[in-house]
Amino acid sequence: xxxxxxxxxxxxxxxxxxxxxxxxxxxxLVSGPxxxxxxxxxxxxxxxxxxxxxxxxxxxxxxxxxxxxxxxxQVTAPTVAxxxxxxxxxxxxxxxxxxxxxxxxxxxxxxxxxxLKRLTLACAFIKCPDxxxxxxxxxxxxxxxxxxxxxxxxxxxxxxxxxxxHEQSVLPRVDAIWEMEDGALIGRGSVPGAISxxxxxxxxxxxxLERGAQxxxxxxxxxREALCRIRD
Amino acid sequence: MxxxxxxxxxxxxxxxxxxxxxxxxxxxxxxxxxxxxxxVCSGIxxxxxxxxxxxxxxxxxxxVGWVGEFPDRTLLFSRVYDEVASTPRFRHQPCxxxxxxxxxxxxxxxxxxxxxxxxxxxxxxxxxxxALAAACAGEPEVLVLDEADSHLDAVTAKRLRQVVQESPAAxxxxxxQSMDTAxxxxxxxFMEGGRVRYSGTPEEVFExxxxxxxxxxxxxxx
Numbered sequence: 001x002x003x004x005x006x007x008x009x010x011x012x013x014x015x016x017x018x019x020x021x022x023x024x025x026x027x028x029l030v031s032g033p034x035x036x037x038x039x040x041x042x043x044x045x046x047x048x049x050x051x052x053x054x055x056x057x058x059x060x061x062x063x064x065x066x067x068x069x070x071x072x073x074q075v076t077a078p079t080v081a082x083x084x085x086x087x088x089x090x091x092x093x094x095x096x097x098x099x100x101x102x103x104x105x106x107x108x109x110x111x112x113x114x115x116l117k118r119l120t121l122a123c124a125f126i127k128c129p130d131x132x133x134x135x136x137x138x139x140x141x142x143x144x145x146x147x148x149x150x151x152x153x154x155x156x157x158x159x160x161x162x163x164x165x166h167e168q169s170v171l172p173r174v175d176a177i178w179e180m181e182d183g184a185l186i187g188r189g190s191v192p193g194a195i196s197x198x199x200x201x202x203x204x205x206x207x208x209l210e211r212g213a214q215x216x217x218x219x220x221x222x223x224r225e226a227l228c229r230i231r232d
Numbered sequence: 233m234x235x236x237x238x239x240x241x242x243x244x245x246x247x248x249x250x251x252x253x254x255x256x257x258x259x260x261x262x263x264x265x266x267x268x269x270x271x272v273c274s275g276i277x278x279x280x281x282x283x284x285x286x287x288x289x290x291x292x293x294x295x296v297g298w299v300g301e302f303p304d305r306t307l308l309f310s311r312v313y314d315e316v317a318s319t320p321r322f323r324h325q326p327c328x329x330x331x332x333x334x335x336x337x338x339x340x341x342x343x344x345x346x347x348x349x350x351x352x353x354x355x356x357x358x359x360x361x362x363a364l365a366a367a368c369a370g371e372p373e374v375l376v377l378d379e380a381d382s383h384l385d386a387v388t389a390k391r392l393r394q395v396v397q398e399s400p401a402a403x404x405x406x407x408x409q410s411m412d413t414a415x416x417x418x419x420x421x422f423m424e425g426g427r428v429r430y431s432g433t434p435e436e437v438f439e440x441x442x443x444x445x446x447x448x449x450x451x452x453x454x
Contacts, residue, residue: 012353013349013350013353031385032385033357033385033387033388034355034356034357034358034383034384034385034387034388035354035355035357035358036385039355039356069356069383070302070304070356072302112262112263113262113301113302113379114261114262114263115262115263136356136383139382139383140262140301140379140382140409141262141409142260142261142262142409143409143411143444143445143446144261144445145262146445147445166384166385166386168386168389168410168412168449169410169411169412169449170445200385200386202386202449203386203412203449203450204449204450204452204453207450207453208453220449220452223453224452224453227453
């Protein structure tokens with residue numbers, strides 16, 4: 001199972017995205033500044049945009065799901081339970097996972113920002129698609145819920161998960177790092193080798209690298225363990 | 233100075249709170265009442281019971297600049313220039329003064345190159361910067377940021393912090409999920425269940441929160 005970008009070029013409103021690369025099974029992190037093209041890349045990978053040139057090929061991918069940065073853009077039903085059902089899954093299971101059992105009959109727009117995000121994330125994790133694209137899954141969430149999201153991402157046993165994020169404190173274990181810079185997709189490679197060349201790394205990773213530590217992965221706990229190793 | 237007494241308002245319950253600090257970070261779990269507190273402190277909502285005095289006045293009499301988390305919900309105009317100009321225009325400022333305020337705010341936030349763009353063509357983070365410029369164009373006495381950094385990358389978030397630091401606003405109330413950002417404030421308040429659980433300097437509050445994930449990531453590595 002993989003998604004291949006072959007010399008993709010996509011332009012709009014003076015912005016141009018360019019990129020090639022293969023997203024295999026595992027967890028991929030795509031980071032980059034605001035406006036660098038992360039969301040556009042997510043839409044291209046999901047097949048919701050067509051490149052002007054080049055190809056997006058999905059091999060052995062039977063199901064694709066994209067969670068948008070702003071969850072309210074994805075709401076289609078008037079109650080929380082019916083919103084869950086609209087994803088084709090049992091509402092009870094979703095509400096239990098999202099801890100929203102008491103809100104089943106509420107309007108989704110009456111949920112707090114974090115609750116609505118939790119609802120759409122729970123739907124996505126239960127659907128468990130082959131290709132899961134998460135556009136800024138951590139924004140709006142408190143640190144406890146970010147940890148919950150990380151756990152759910154890490155527990156996905158198979159498939160390809162691509163996270164588009166600039167999160168700087170709570171991140172999951174990932175297999176590969178990519179960066180968007182001025183519309184260009186740059187593959188940094190597999191983790192841990194990719195960490196040292198990651199330009200938009202969180203401050204805690206940079207701190208650890210500057211002191212000669214070599215984190216095994218990108219979580220805060222990885223940075224702490226690496227620092228402990230060199231301090232010992 | 234911010235003084236709150238006997239406040240009860242839609243789940244908020246704050247018997248007494250006095251904050252003598254310029255930059256105040258408001259932190260806590262989703263749904264703990266942070267946004268509600270910002271709304272009553274900015275005059276968007278009148279409290280059910282109790283009083284709030286900021287700079288000795290009621291919030292509704294102050295010039296307040298508000299930057300929300302979801303600018304799509306608050307941006308009114310289709311061109312960036314018109315959005316930033318809306319603050320002085322709504323205050324009936326003459327055209328030359330409006331022009332001066334727009335240019336000053338755009339320069340301060342660093343969005344001069346976006347002024348002629350369509351708002352719809354901007355990324356989520358760029359929209360936050362436009363909302364910040366519109367807030368600053370009103371020369372606010374109180375600048376309120378409601379998780380405005382949630383959708384910003386590290387470089388843009390740093391720019392946001394610089395703008396906030398340089399702002400002449402007498403008070404900055406900044407609700408954030410970034411504890412590294414909160415750690416730079418003069419004062420931190422931690423909310424839970426509609427109440428202020430802890431308030432004090434960043435060192436005091438984060439010492440209490442040391443065993444939780446509400447502790448600045450970078451401090452863990454010291």
